[in-house]
Amino acid sequence: MSFNLDIPKQISIPIQADENGFTGRECPQKECEGYFKVKFGTGLKGENLPCHCPYCGHMAQHDQFYTKEQIKYAESVAMREITQAFHRELKKLEFNHPARGPLGIGISMKVKPGAPIPLKHYREKRLETEITCDQCTLQYAIYGVFAYCPDCGAHNSPQILSKNMELAIKELDLAMQIESSDLKQHLIDDSLENVVSAFDGFGREIVRVNAHKATAPDKAEYISFQNLENARKNLQALFSFDLASSVDIKDWELAIRCFSKRHLLAHKMGVVDQKYIGDTNDTSATIGRRIKITEDEVHSLVLVVQTLGKYLAKEVSK
Numbered sequence: 001m002s003f004n005l006d007i008p009k010q011i012s013i014p015i016q017a018d019e020n021g022f023t024g025r026e027c028p029q030k031e032c033e034g035y036f037k038v039k040f041g042t043g044l045k046g047e048n049l050p051c052h053c054p055y056c057g058h059m060a061q062h063d064q065f066y067t068k069e070q071i072k073y074a075e076s077v078a079m080r081e082i083t084q085a086f087h088r089e090l091k092k093l094e095f096n097h098p099a100r101g102p103l104g105i106g107i108s109m110k111v112k113p114g115a116p117i118p119l120k121h122y123r124e125k126r127l128e129t130e131i132t133c134d135q136c137t138l139q140y141a142i143y144g145v146f147a148y149c150p151d152c153g154a155h156n157s158p159q160i161l162s163k164n165m166e167l168a169i170k171e172l173d174l175a176m177q178i179e180s181s182d183l184k185q186h187l188i189d190d191s192l193e194n195v196v197s198a199f200d201g202f203g204r205e206i207v208r209v210n211a212h213k214a215t216a217p218d219k220a221e222y223i224s225f226q227n228l229e230n231a232r233k234n235l236q237a238l239f240s241f242d243l244a245s246s247v248d249i250k251d252w253e254l255a256i257r258c259f260s261k262r263h264l265l266a267h268k269m270g271v272v273d274q275k276y277i278g279d280t281n282d283t284s285a286t287i288g289r290r291i292k293i294t295e296d297e298v299h300s301l302v303l304v305v306q307t308l309g310k311y312l313a314k315e316v317s318k
């Protein structure tokens with residue numbers, strides 16, 4: 001006896017986007033398995049475009065990036081459909097042969113419905129930063145701040161630096177509208193600190209992702225940008241270019257001065273010390289007095305930092 005069971009060989013299971021239209025993804029690389037989300041249709045247009053892991057840069061087709069929860073859900077849907085199909089087919093084979101004659105044995109088969117296989121529903125996770133790629137307009141969400149765009153693969157560190165520079169300018173604008181001179185100065189100081197830490201964060205990240213191009217990749221992972229002269233020396237040694245050559249000497253000195261002022265704010269309550277004078281030759285500063293920071297100075301610093309940032313990104317990725 002043979003049966004031909006009509007069981008589907010292929011089941012297509014749509015993966016739902018979350019309430020904001022984002023679909024979860026997970027990097028297939030064992031040492032990464034990073035979770036992120038993308039809003040399909042907002043970035044590059046085309047068939048079979050690859051996906052880039054925003055964290056490690058691994059590139060593969062989108063069907064490699066299902067999350068573990070999505071796979072479990074899909075398996076449960078498939079199992080339910082298969083058991084139902086199997087049940088329907090078995091049902092067709094039901095029979096009932098009544099007993100014939102006084103010694104006959106009646107045989108019957110009745111297929112009873114079983115409990116349906118439970119579906120393994122899931123919820124996409126909340127992430128920390130939502131980004132719209134400035135190269136391909138893809139909307140995606142990640143943990144942390146820095147990432148490769150899942151569609152076009154562009155690293156977002158230059159974009160994050162510009163965003164932070166915009167914020168610093170807004171903070172300065174706000175400072176100018178404030179009457180209280182203490183609060184005004186506090187905001188100006190704060191915007192200076194923000195510009196420096198944004199450049200430091202950007203610099204470390206852009207060097208880290210390009211560390212394999214350095215003469216000593218393990219050293220490149222640890223370049224700090226809080227002290228510009230040290231960063232310049234390290235970049236020269238590891239990537240063979242001069243960071244200062246992208247701006248004129250006056251602008252470089254302004255940047256050195258501002259970065260040293262940030263050091264005083266962060267570590268010396270803004271009071272001038274011998275090291276500051278030695279590093280900057282700032283003739284307007286007096287040891288033991290509070291350092292002066294003006295709105296114009298921070299405005300100029302923003303422009304210089306943007307130029308340095310562009311040059312740095314170009315040179316380390318060569």
Ligand SMILES: [Zn+2]
Binds near residue numbers: 032033
């Ligand atoms: Zn990855």
Ligand SMILES: [Zn+2]
Binds near residue numbers: 043150
């Ligand atoms: Zn992109």
